[in-house]
Amino acid sequence: MNTVQELNNSLKSLIQEFEHILNQASSLQELEDARVVFLGRKGKLARIMSRLPELDPADRPGTGRTANEVKTELNRILENRKEALEKQAAAGGDITFDPTLPGRTPDMGSLHPVTRVIQDISNIFVGLGFDIVTGPEVETDFYNFEALNLPPGHPARDMQDTLYITKSLVLRTHTSPLQVRTMEKRRPPLAAIAPGKVYRRDSDLTHTPMFHQIEGFLVDTHVSMADLRGTLTAFAQRIFDPDVKVRFRPSFFPFTEPSAEVDISCVMCQGQGRNQDGSTCRVCKETGWVEVLGCGMIDPEVFLQVGYDPDIYTGFAFGLGVERVAMLKYGINDLRMFFENDIRFLNQFA
Amino acid sequence: MLLSLSWLREFTPYKGSIDELSHRLTMVGLEVEEIIRPFPHLSPLVVGRVIEKRQHPGADKLSLCSVNVGGPDSLNIVCGAPNVEAGQNVAVALEGTKLPGGQEIRKTRIRGETSQGMICSETELELGQDSAGIMVLNDGIKPGTGLSYALGLEEFVLDIGVTPNRPDCLSVLGLAREVAALFDLPLNMPVLNLYEDGDRDCTDEVQIEIEDPAGCPLYQARIISGCHIRPGPAWMRHRLMAVGVRPINNIVDVTNYIMLELGHPLHAFDRTLLEGDWIRVARAHSGSRFTTLDNQERELNDRDLLIRDTRKPVALAGVMGGANTEINDRSSEVLLECAVFNPLNIRQTARRLGLHSESSFRFERGVDQAGAPFALDRAAQLMSELGCGRVYKGVAKSEPRPCKPLQVGFRRERANSLLALDVDQEYCRRVLTSLGCQIQEESGTMQVTVPTYRPDITREVDLIEEIGRVYGLDKTPEHLPKVQKSLEQGEADHEYEFLDSIKQWARGLGLQETINYSFVGMTDLDFLGIPLEGRVRVFNPLSEEQDVMRSHLLPGLLYTLKHNLGQGNTRLRLFETARSFVQDQTSETGVRENNRLALMLYGRRHRGHWPYPQDDVDFYDLKGLVENLLQSFGSFEGHFVLQENHSYLEPAVRCVYHRKEIGLLGRVRPEQSRVYKARKDIWFADLDLDKLHELCSGVKPQFQALPRFPVVKRDMTVVAPLELGYQQVLEVVENAGVAILEDVSLVDMYLPQEQQEKKFTLRLTYRHPDRTLKDSEVDREQQKMVDLLLKKLPVGFP
Numbered sequence A: 001m002n003t004v005q006e007l008n009n010s011l012k013s014l015i016q017e018f019e020h021i022l023n024q025a026s027s028l029q030e031l032e033d034a035r036v037v038f039l040g041r042k043g044k045l046a047r048i049m050s051r052l053p054e055l056d057p058a059d060r061p062g063t064g065r066t067a068n069e070v071k072t073e074l075n076r077i078l079e080n081r082k083e084a085l086e087k088q089a090a091a092g093g094d095i096t097f098d099p100t101l102p103g104r105t106p107d108m109g110s111l112h113p114v115t116r117v118i119q120d121i122s123n124i125f126v127g128l129g130f131d132i133v134t135g136p137e138v139e140t141d142f143y144n145f146e147a148l149n150l151p152p153g154h155p156a157r158d159m160q161d162t163l164y165i166t167k168s169l170v171l172r173t174h175t176s177p178l179q180v181r182t183m184e185k186r187r188p189p190l191a192a193i194a195p196g197k198v199y200r201r202d203s204d205l206t207h208t209p210m211f212h213q214i215e216g217f218l219v220d221t222h223v224s225m226a227d228l229r230g231t232l233t234a235f236a237q238r239i240f241d242p243d244v245k246v247r248f249r250p251s252f253f254p255f256t257e258p259s260a261e262v263d264i265s266c267v268m269c270q271g272q273g274r275n276q277d278g279s280t281c282r283v284c285k286e287t288g289w290v291e292v293l294g295c296g297m298i299d300p301e302v303f304l305q306v307g308y309d310p311d312i313y314t315g316f317a318f319g320l321g322v323e324r325v326a327m328l329k330y331g332i333n334d335l336r337m338f339f340e341n342d343i344r345f346l347n348q349f350a
Numbered sequence B: 001m002l003l004s005l006s007w008l009r010e011f012t013p014y015k016g017s018i019d020e021l022s023h024r025l026t027m028v029g030l031e032v033e034e035i036i037r038p039f040p041h042l043s044p045l046v047v048g049r050v051i052e053k054r055q056h057p058g059a060d061k062l063s064l065c066s067v068n069v070g071g072p073d074s075l076n077i078v079c080g081a082p083n084v085e086a087g088q089n090v091a092v093a094l095e096g097t098k099l100p101g102g103q104e105i106r107k108t109r110i111r112g113e114t115s116q117g118m119i120c121s122e123t124e125l126e127l128g129q130d131s132a133g134i135m136v137l138n139d140g141i142k143p144g145t146g147l148s149y150a151l152g153l154e155e156f157v158l159d160i161g162v163t164p165n166r167p168d169c170l171s172v173l174g175l176a177r178e179v180a181a182l183f184d185l186p187l188n189m190p191v192l193n194l195y196e197d198g199d200r201d202c203t204d205e206v207q208i209e210i211e212d213p214a215g216c217p218l219y220q221a222r223i224i225s226g227c228h229i230r231p232g233p234a235w236m237r238h239r240l241m242a243v244g245v246r247p248i249n250n251i252v253d254v255t256n257y258i259m260l261e262l263g264h265p266l267h268a269f270d271r272t273l274l275e276g277d278w279i280r281v282a283r284a285h286s287g288s289r290f291t292t293l294d295n296q297e298r299e300l301n302d303r304d305l306l307i308r309d310t311r312k313p314v315a316l317a318g319v320m321g322g323a324n325t326e327i328n329d330r331s332s333e334v335l336l337e338c339a340v341f342n343p344l345n346i347r348q349t350a351r352r353l354g355l356h357s358e359s360s361f362r363f364e365r366g367v368d369q370a371g372a373p374f375a376l377d378r379a380a381q382l383m384s385e386l387g388c389g390r391v392y393k394g395v396a397k398s399e400p401r402p403c404k405p406l407q408v409g410f411r412r413e414r415a416n417s418l419l420a421l422d423v424d425q426e427y428c429r430r431v432l433t434s435l436g437c438q439i440q441e442e443s444g445t446m447q448v449t450v451p452t453y454r455p456d457i458t459r460e461v462d463l464i465e466e467i468g469r470v471y472g473l474d475k476t477p478e479h480l481p482k483v484q485k486s487l488e489q490g491e492a493d494h495e496y497e498f499l500d501s502i503k504q505w506a507r508g509l510g511l512q513e514t515i516n517y518s519f520v521g522m523t524d525l526d527f528l529g530i531p532l533e534g535r536v537r538v539f540n541p542l543s544e545e546q547d548v549m550r551s552h553l554l555p556g557l558l559y560t561l562k563h564n565l566g567q568g569n570t571r572l573r574l575f576e577t578a579r580s581f582v583q584d585q586t587s588e589t590g591v592r593e594n595n596r597l598a599l600m601l602y603g604r605r606h607r608g609h610w611p612y613p614q615d616d617v618d619f620y621d622l623k624g625l626v627e628n629l630l631q632s633f634g635s636f637e638g639h640f641v642l643q644e645n646h647s648y649l650e651p652a653v654r655c656v657y658h659r660k661e662i663g664l665l666g667r668v669r670p671e672q673s674r675v676y677k678a679r680k681d682i683w684f685a686d687l688d689l690d691k692l693h694e695l696c697s698g699v700k701p702q703f704q705a706l707p708r709f710p711v712v713k714r715d716m717t718v719v720a721p722l723e724l725g726y727q728q729v730l731e732v733v734e735n736a737g738v739a740i741l742e743d744v745s746l747v748d749m750y751l752p753q754e755q756q757e758k759k760f761t762l763r764l765t766y767r768h769p770d771r772t773l774k775d776s777e778v779d780r781e782q783q784k785m786v787d788l789l790l791k792k793l794p795v796g797f798p
């Protein structure tokens, strides 16, 4: 057998051999290994090609063509097999793949429910055109009380048990000082909300010495009770439920006149006073209503403190307890949970 | 304020339901917090008539009674009371009844005789102190009648939350005025029909002298003589008990009764214990002492107001009487005081001494001076009618500051504009008149004379509130405000927005937000070695654990950690944004409030098990978070510098950003973390958010064209002594002045076993902006850095 025949036979046998090996290969890596053995720089095909110079010059082009044809064929077989294997893998053919194993999930962070409620409330009021303002938590007696029409000795000071730093410095008992601070800095028309921590000297099942409030106020000419009612009704319906009922009860705050407390229909029992199973609702104590905020038309005395003419300007103000809203919104029944920071509690507000 | 419905009905004929009344009161600002049934345990008791009484055959002190309780058969009841007799009407607890003390009545045999119930005493029913015998009721009552009904006990009591501006509503009379106005009913004042007895005149017996007219604008007194001190009548005792006042004796009960009914606190002195013939109202001497009714000796100051006789103080005005002149069983003559004291004086005294009484509560809010004479006369009349004693002629009185009703102007248009109403003049007139105002009209505006019992009404806006209150704030129109606002003003305050962005960042990185109290204990700060200077102490803390404002966020988070570890939560990734508080005389309030971010990592690095390694977090997890935060502000120029001897962190690393120190990170010292039950390292960072905010505001991304030519990457391994920091190597390389060096990163660090040196492998990335680099020029530049490193640092190359 001459060299030409021998080489041509070797070349053709490569095809069968390659096909056989590829058919046995079950992974892309095995295909790649076979490719290196047959088609690599030092592979079987290359080794045969390297013997071309041994041939008669006249035989070289024919064998060379055959070699190229074989190479094309080998590549075609390889591609076909690769495609088939990939299809098989995509069809779930890889039995080691288990989609039910746990994923590499990054940690889930969470925002405190108080933060979430402040965000929700802020978004509503920012949408209505209110700005967000902040102020000191250690506050002067002037801003916390006097400027809000609560002179020393006023019995309404008893409504808020105060933590003092010095005689004239308190831990703010409400976010209302921001009314005065903001009015001092700006001129009407103005509308702002002030979220933040407040402090009272009170600690029991339903009181913590620190909690959060949001104060809101709006000052312009011709602001009326109707503006206040419209704003707070819209707010309550957005934060709780579009069907929630809102009730305004006259009340007393030294820095608003008239003043009112706002109740919403109880979110736990839908204002029925009783749960579905007939038991009495503990959230509203059977009344069907729960108090959520205090509000009123800004008292002329407060305007005088900041140099606004009460005959020209009117305005409204309101203040609400954030934890209270969070309890109603999320059904939390224990106030103390808010400051224990148990991560099993926090996790629920991811 | 507890209001008895039957008492209210003596003043105004309200016939409607209790629920309707509660609702209307609530909706005019007198919130009914609870509807109370004051004697719920008495409802199963009935009136029985003792038909026959026999001696118990087996016991000397027991009687066998046959009692008619309205049914066909009479009951056999064994009774141990000495005063039980045939023919009496008595209170019977039937089988199944539970007595107030918890005892349940069952059919029993007592010494062989059947007993089918119990005949009760006052004490057993908690209706009084008389336990000597059973209660004997009036003869006329039909057996079987409910006991509550037979005794005329109050059926309903409303617990009303009265706001501090409405002292007038701290009485049955005041609430009756509101109810009469609301339901358009008449107001029936009790008829005064005082019978003054004897020929002696009170004004001859007692002189009143007021040294402090501002503190006491009115003082008046009557004398009741020939007194018999004993329990008050049952109806009065029951009524007092229904509204939570303990009956004492006939004299004191009348003073309490009048206070609840008319709102005027009265005080009764034992006149035989008063010395001399005058009463003087004056300030106390600072430092003097006085023993009040409750037998407590009180130290006084010169703002306290005292009532004195010729020789001694006898009462702390408006707050509490003195032990030295208290009514007792032998009191035969009473001086009855009805005065008005300055609310501020009373308030400061009551608060300072922690002596809050029903009396001081009313004086602090303001009692109606014009109504005082009526209250005194009605009290005297009751005492006389109830046989407590005889009333002398006349009233000893001094009124240095008579009260005058206030006149306030009222414009209907103003009311309509503020309340968004459209009510007419007639409506306003009707409402204000129903509330006791008198109105004169002058050319369109109303001059309103406000009744003296409404101290809360001093301005037009207060009258407007009354219109709104009676109209119903809940019925006024509502709409969203239409406000024109300047956009310029929205710029001022970005604190909230910035803090919110930090919280979102932290949540995104899998941290959980905590909120801890702003106050901690002094000892918490001491324990962490934080200096005493600058701490902001709470003057009147609730407890020692909350007596100082936190200057550092760590203690709060340590308590959170401790709580969680106690609950079995052993992997914690926490953050908190809150203010720290430090004294600073340059700030407006003398306290600097600084927004901080605290990060705390504890336990396993990964939350799952498979396929993660089960190792714990370390410094680089914490540092990575801080670096990520700095990068989120658009630049990465944080430097981390070891700090020696930190009081609570070891290691402690300062974070410097844009050449400003912005915080500290490290591991809480083990001896400190152990106290909070930590078994592993606590990694903690504390960053100054105000500084970060300042540094980052105004930083905005700057676009740079993307490179068009390829990079060349070369690795360089540096052998360094153990104490040499990576940062030092990096700084030499970066500052070598190699323009084509684009990036340096650490690809490997190797610490050989023998621990004498370490190897950093740096990957250097080179690129020229305008052309492809040649190998030779990269070789040249890299050699430049090698030479420089050898020159500047004790390093070598392998």
Ligand SMILES: [Zn+2]
Residues within 6 Å of the ligand: A266, A267, A268, A269, A270, A271, A272, A273, A274, A281, A282, A283, A284, A285, A286, A288, A289
């Ligand atoms: Zn409910």
